Amino acid sequence: MFKKPSAIIYLTVALTMTILLTFVYRASSPEVPFVSYTQFKKWAGAGQVSHVLFRDNLIEIDLTEPLVVTAAGGQSQKAQTNVPNLDDPALFPLLETHGVVIESHPVEEGSGSYLLAFLPWILILGVYYWLMRRSIGGLGGRMNNELGGRRPFDFLSGSAHSDTGVRSKVTFEDVAGQDSAKKEVVELVQFLQTPEMYRKLGAEPPRGVLLMGPPGTGKTLLARALAGEAGVPFFSISASEFIEMFVGVGASRVRAMFEEAKKRAPSIIFIDELDSIGRIRGTGLGGGHDEREQTLNQILSELDGFSGHEAVIVLAATNRPDVLDPALLRPGRFDRHVTLELPDRDARLAILKVHTRKVPLASDVDLSAIAASTPGFSGADLKNLANEAAMSAARRGANDANMNDLDSMRDKVMMGTVRTLAVQPDERHRLAVHEAGHTAVAHHLPNADPLYKVTIIPRGRSLGGTHMLPDRERYTLPEDYLRDRLVVMLGGRVAEKLLLGTVSSGADDDIREATKLARAMVSRWGMDEDIGPVDVRQSDDHPFLGREIAQPRHFSDGTAEKVDQAVQALLKDSEERANALLIKHLNAVKRLVETLEKRETLDSKEIRICLDGGADVIALKPDHAHGKPTDP
Numbered sequence: 137m138f139k140k141p142s143a144i145i146y147l148t149v150a151l152t153m154t155i156l157l158t159f160v161y162r163a164s165s166p167e168v169p170f171v172s173y174t175q176f177k178k179w180a181g182a183g184q185v186s187h188v189l190f191r192d193n194l195i196e197i198d199l200t201e202p203l204v205v206t207a208a209g210g211q212s213q214k215a216q217t218n219v220p221n222l223d224d225p226a227l228f229p230l231l232e233t234h235g236v237v238i239e240s241h242p243v244e245e246g247s248g249s250y251l252l253a254f255l256p257w258i259l260i261l262g263v264y265y266w267l268m269r270r271s272i273g274g275l276g277g278r279m280n281n282e283l284g285g286r287r288p289f290d291f292l293s294g295s296a297h298s299d300t301g302v303r304s305k306v307t308f309e310d311v312a313g314q315d316s317a318k319k320e321v322v323e324l325v326q327f328l329q330t331p332e333m334y335r336k337l338g339a340e341p342p343r344g345v346l347l348m349g350p351p352g353t354g355k356t357l358l359a360r361a362l363a364g365e366a367g368v369p370f371f372s373i374s375a376s377e378f379i380e381m382f383v384g385v386g387a388s389r390v391r392a393m394f395e396e397a398k399k400r401a402p403s404i405i406f407i408d409e410l411d412s413i414g415r416i417r418g419t420g421l422g423g424g425h426d427e428r429e430q431t432l433n434q435i436l437s438e439l440d441g442f443s444g445h446e447a448v449i450v451l452a453a454t455n456r457p458d459v460l461d462p463a464l465l466r467p468g469r470f471d472r473h474v475t476l477e478l479p480d481r482d483a484r485l486a487i488l489k490v491h492t493r494k495v496p497l498a499s500d501v502d503l504s505a506i507a508a509s510t511p512g513f514s515g516a517d518l519k520n521l522a523n524e525a526a527m528s529a530a531r532r533g534a535n536d537a538n539m540n541d542l543d544s545m546r547d548k549v550m551m552g553t554v555r556t557l558a559v560q561p562d563e564r565h566r567l568a569v570h571e572a573g574h575t576a577v578a579h580h581l582p583n584a585d586p587l588y589k590v591t592i593i594p595r596g597r598s599l600g601g602t603h604m605l606p607d608r609e610r611y612t613l614p615e616d617y618l619r620d621r622l623v624v625m626l627g628g629r630v631a632e633k634l635l636l637g638t639v640s641s642g643a644d645d646d647i648r649e650a651t652k653l654a655r656a657m658v659s660r661w662g663m664d665e666d667i668g669p670v671d672v673r674q675s676d677d678h679p680f681l682g683r684e685i686a687q688p689r690h691f692s693d694g695t696a697e698k699v700d701q702a703v704q705a706l707l708k709d710s711e712e713r714a715n716a717l718l719i720k721h722l723n724a725v726k727r728l729v730e731t732l733e734k735r736e737t738l739d740s741k742e743i744r745i746c747l748d749g750g751a752d753v754i755a756l757k758p759d760h761a762h763g764k765p766t767d768p
């Protein structure tokens with residue numbers, strides 16, 4: 137197996153080349169005979185010198201006739217000599233008077249100067265080499281491992297030089313939940329194991345399978361599990377690694393990878409982040425990138441080039457199927473689509489079990505409570521949570537991870553890391569008022585998500601936060617739920633106005649999110665009576681940049697104005713509802729502000745006690761600080 141050559145080897149090769157070049161250079165320079173200074177003067181005195189050229193102390197001499205005998209025994213009309221560099225003006229006349237032969241030699245030019253002459257070339261070569269290595273870096277890194285090693289410049293030959301495709305050890309057991317996705321790929325295992333059976337019946341084997349789903353839902357994991365179950369080599373690369381600065385390099389890599397996979401068939405090729413090269417072509421959006429298009433074309437032609445006899449399945453993953461070029465999705469290419477969803481409560485529990493297999497857990501750990509309190513978490517988030525909890529236990533020097541480790545790590549993933557900020561008392565008071573506003577409103581609204589925690593400790597990007605956890609998976613959002621959500625969003629600002637008389641910039645995020653939601657309700661979901669069920673959205677998610685851009689408007693100015701008014705009215709109405717609720721429960725809100733300032737963080741139970749006027753929460757011990765979100 138080819139190992140990465142070290143920098144020392146590169147240096148040795150570069151030096152050897154330099155020395156060789158030095159010798160070649162010297163050998164190719166014609167040798168001009170060297171004569172004594174006295175001889176030169178004699179020729180000059182006899183009128184036999186036609187031309188001299190001074191280079192410091194060196195004189196290059198052109199003679200009128202070939203008077204010099206060369207080392208090889210020939211004759212030359214050229215010679216050179218060196219003028220002695222002595223300060224005593226009396227010396228030369230003295231020597232000449234006595235007929236002494238004067239000779240002088242230039243200081244020998246060491247090979248250092250030759251090396252210096254070649255230095256720019258070495259540097260140019262070095263930079264070129266570095267660029268080349270960078271350009272194959274992606275494959276050089278990942279495919280070194282997975283295709284068994286690539287050497288520099290291999291892409292020029294178009295060969296992947298693979299000697300081992302990775303044999304995946306992952307199986308379907310390692311993929312928790314995602315039952316329907318697993319069901320869809322199970323058939324492929326059989327095809328990879330016994331392709332003849334399918335061919336005998338004239339069945340056209342599947343070529344491309346597109347795995348779609350939000351980040352971290354296990355697309356790569358499922359592809360690996362498929363290879364593991366079928367026991368076939370697994371070739372994997374991220375599509376973004378194909379894109380390099382030299383046009384055509386990506387295409388040559390695609391060719392190399394497909395060639396290698398075909399040689400090792402049955403096998404699986406997995407292309408991650410397909411959307412990075414497979415976006416709709418020719419839109420002008422996202423840049424007309426030649427390299428990207430060539431690479432994409434190469435993938436398409438490789439898929440078309442399957443004769444039907446190769447048992448090679450190409451799996452590709454994307455988070456953005458909506459931006460893919462339709463050419464990729466047509467029959468015969470990535471025509472099988474497998475969707476992976478964010479895990480529901482049961483799947484979250486199953487994923488937590490998979491990732492805590494090797495983590496010793498204390499007896500108080502209730503994984504189902506963690507699963508219940510982590511809606512919206514992906515498989516990757518849950519894996520991270522389990523790992524962070526194990527690390528937290530290790531930091532404590534404990535032998536096992538307890539519920540507190542898991543709880544605090546969940547909060548870290550959900551709310552961000554605790555920050556130490558010197559918040560002034562008046563600002564802290566405003567913060568408590570703001571959060572109490574959100575909390576109180578959420579507590580009293582029938583359709584709001586259950587409260588989980590409220591805090592005025594700066595975490596992540598925010599100074600404080602009111603956190604709610606949905607008690608069930610929601611696939612559609614009902615209007616009354618959305619309306620209550622708007623009221624909760626504006627509750628913080630309304631509380632500031634009510635209790636402090638002024639508002640602050642702290643509501644920036646709330647106002648932005650509330651406006652976005654209200655606009656979607658009015659312009660996309662037909663939730664305004666006057667506007668009705670008409671799609672009047674003014675912008676759309678940008679398919680490539682992942683943000684909104686304005687779309688050409690297909691409705692009148694009058695309608696646009698009506699939409700603006702409806703959005704405004706919806707937000708004003710939400711503000712009024714929040715105001716009415718807070719006035720109704722003003723004493724409880726004040727109690728919550730005071731408690732929050734003293735305790736900084738309150739869980740769902742404490743919030744309930746405080747707002748419903750039960751026991752004095754400040755006096756309560758925070759023994760249930762990591763309370764479950766849906767306590768009865």
Ligand code: ATP
Pocket residue numbers: 310311312313314349350351352353354355356357358408453454455487490514515516517519
């Ligand atoms: P991306 O779109 O960001 O590339 P992905 O969908 O390919 O993400 P993976 O890389 O497969 O996600 O998953 C990330 C990590 O999350 C993996 O290490 C895997 O162990 C874990 N994970 C994700 N889903 C599951 C699952 N269903 N069961 C067990 N582990 C999972």
